[in-house]
Amino acid sequence: MTTYSAVRTTGIYCRPGCGARPRAENVTTFELAAAAEAAGFRACLRCRPYRVAGEVSPTSPELVCRAVRLVLDGALDDATEEQLGHRIGVSARHLRRLFHEHLGVTPTQLALSRRAHFARRLLDDSDLSIAQIAFASGFGSIRHFNRAMREVFRSSPKELRDRRRRHDRLLTDGGLGLRIPYEQPYDFGAALSFLAARVIPGVDSVEDGTYRRTIMLDGGPGVLELSVGGPDHLVLVAHLPYWEGLIHVVSRAAQVAGIGLEQPGAWGSFEAGVQLLAVQSSAQSGLGGLVRSLGTFVPGLTHGLAYAFPSAEVVASADVEALGLPATVRELAVRVHAGEVRLDGAASLDELISSLLSIPDVEPTTAHALATRLGYQAAVPIGLSIT
Structure with missing residues (x-):
């Protein structure tokens, strides 16, 4: 796990491996870059700590890890800490206390640091305009973006873009x-x-x-x-x-890609659930028919790609058995669409497992395998064999 060394005499924090050699008595260690920034330190221009993966310690309480996942998924883009607390069943005051105790930062400060660091990488990697980068990074306005970048990096977005190193820009064949x-x-x-x-x-x-x-x-x-x-x-x-x-x-x-997780995760939580139910029933071959019949057709693609996976709302009203899938798939879709099964990370592990097992014919191995793919680190790491 990456830790960050903040030097009190310079007001700068660095990632491991930086060439700076401060005196040990002047260094404070932080587990999160956001915590160093909340304490008043700014990122080192030499080692550029925003370019490394920062993770929350797995020893943090489950509720904190769950709230962090929601923050990183954008829970505070258009909502408040009070609304975030309501989603996970605690008060905003209690949530802030837990974040301060275990992370050294508030949920709002973590979200701001996350957006600013992502924007800083876009300023390096891409040729997107500053306005495009602001909205790509989850900022609601250019003014808010400019203020946040000055707060975190002590420079304007234009000044940061001008510091880009020649080899930073990524060149790709399209996209x-x-x-x-x-x-x-x-x-x-x-x-x-x-x-x-x-x-x-x-x-x-x-x-x-x-x-x-x-x-x-x-x-x-x-x-x-x-x-x-x-x-x-x-x-x-x-x-x-x-x-x-x-x-x-x-x-x-x-x-x-499974970065920071026990195993690769899932792009779509409902998609992962449908797939695991198909595997449980030895009905994987029905997934292709489901996608062709209910998915969104995307023309002009290569590498075997042609459809986007259908939503729970679409599958909830479909005859999935005629497509070769078990009725359990439709029941999952109905309950996800109705909000009875929450796959967005807001539910606790116990709540998620309980809601999945309340669906007829869902086996414990399937429920835990889905929880693992959704990033619940305390889930029993068992899955279904796929050959």
């Missing part, structure tokens, strides 16, 4: 290229093997060291490509209808 940092040990080859065994025809594919998949972004189709970029990062090439909310696309792509 927008972005670095997704990770910490060692991490095995992308193992992640590809895991994903290859779970490919849904028409939706995703693994070829020549690259994972590709279709997505829907607020009603518009897109395609993502993940491959190795270097010893400390993957490269994501995104083909999207627009860049607003790109920060959450990149975050979910990192989850799919």
